[in-house]
Amino acid sequence: MARYDGLADWYDEHNAAAADNNREPLLDLLGPGTGLCLDLGCGTGQNLQTLRSTGRTVVGLEYSADQLRLARKRSAPGELLTRADAAALPFADAVFSAVTMLWISTDVDDFAAVVREAARVLRPDGVLAFYGAHPCFNGPHTETRADEGRIVHPTYRTSGWHAAAPWWGENGIRHRLGMRHVPLADLLNAFARAGLTITRAIEPRNDPVPWILALRAEKR
Numbered sequence: 001m002a003r004y005d006g007l008a009d010w011y012d013e014h015n016a017a018a019a020d021n022n023r024e025p026l027l028d029l030l031g032p033g034t035g036l037c038l039d040l041g042c043g044t045g046q047n048l049q050t051l052r053s054t055g056r057t058v059v060g061l062e063y064s065a066d067q068l069r070l071a072r073k074r075s076a077p078g079e080l081l082t083r084a085d086a087a088a089l090p091f092a093d094a095v096f097s098a099v100t101m102l103w104i105s106t107d108v109d110d111f112a113a114v115v116r117e118a119a120r121v122l123r124p125d126g127v128l129a130f131y132g133a134h135p136c137f138n139g140p141h142t143e144t145r146a147d148e149g150r151i152v153h154p155t156y157r158t159s160g161w162h163a164a165a166p167w168w169g170e171n172g173i174r175h176r177l178g179m180r181h182v183p184l185a186d187l188l189n190a191f192a193r194a195g196l197t198i199t200r201a202i203e204p205r206n207d208p209v210p211w212i213l214a215l216r217a218e219k220r
Contacts, residue, residue, distance in 0.1 A: 008066035019046035025204035035097030041104035045071030112190040119194035143167035
């Protein structure tokens with residue numbers, strides 16, 4: 001998102017360890033394949049090599065020019081990276097064998113519109129991998145406790161943009177960039193209404209309370 005402009009270098013360093021930890025669960029979710037893979041919201045390109053290693057040809061799309069600056073340093077020769085709005089993709093229908101949506105539900109203005117566009121550019125029998133903030137336990141409505149538990153505040157049902165809250169802290173991504181929230185039902189319904197079938201759901205890693213929700217959906 002454009003609000004990452006001016007913060008791309010900080011974000012790239014801040015997120016490096018998380019990107020490494022996410023690599024194996026993402027590979028397990030997506031599996032090997034061929035054809036074009038759209039990395040929708042590619043950020044600074046920390047997942048490009050992971051997606052490349054599945055055997056697919058990666059196309060990266062990002063709205064922040066500052067993040068694209070870093071992503072281009074990680075791109076392979078001839079690999080396309082483009083700046084565009086995820087809710088209005090500059091691609092024809094049914095051109096990608098796979099689409100990945102990594103950590104974008106908390107950034108985009110209209111998550112359902114982004115999923116519809118992802119489904120539009122996905123080929124029949126194509127795969128969409130969603131990997132991001134767990135709507136129930138990781139969002140602007142959640143407060144982390146010292147014992148690794150979470151307090152879920154009543155603002156869970158408030159979708160869209162959230163104003164900063166006292167439990168956000170002062171040095172994290174939420175405080176610097178803000179955060180949107182998509183309740184679980186809205187997130188799942190976005191896939192169903194786009195004509196996608198969820199074939200697998202996982203909560204990666206071994207955190208006592210999960211941070212991440214990952215979904216594999218298919219266009220049938």
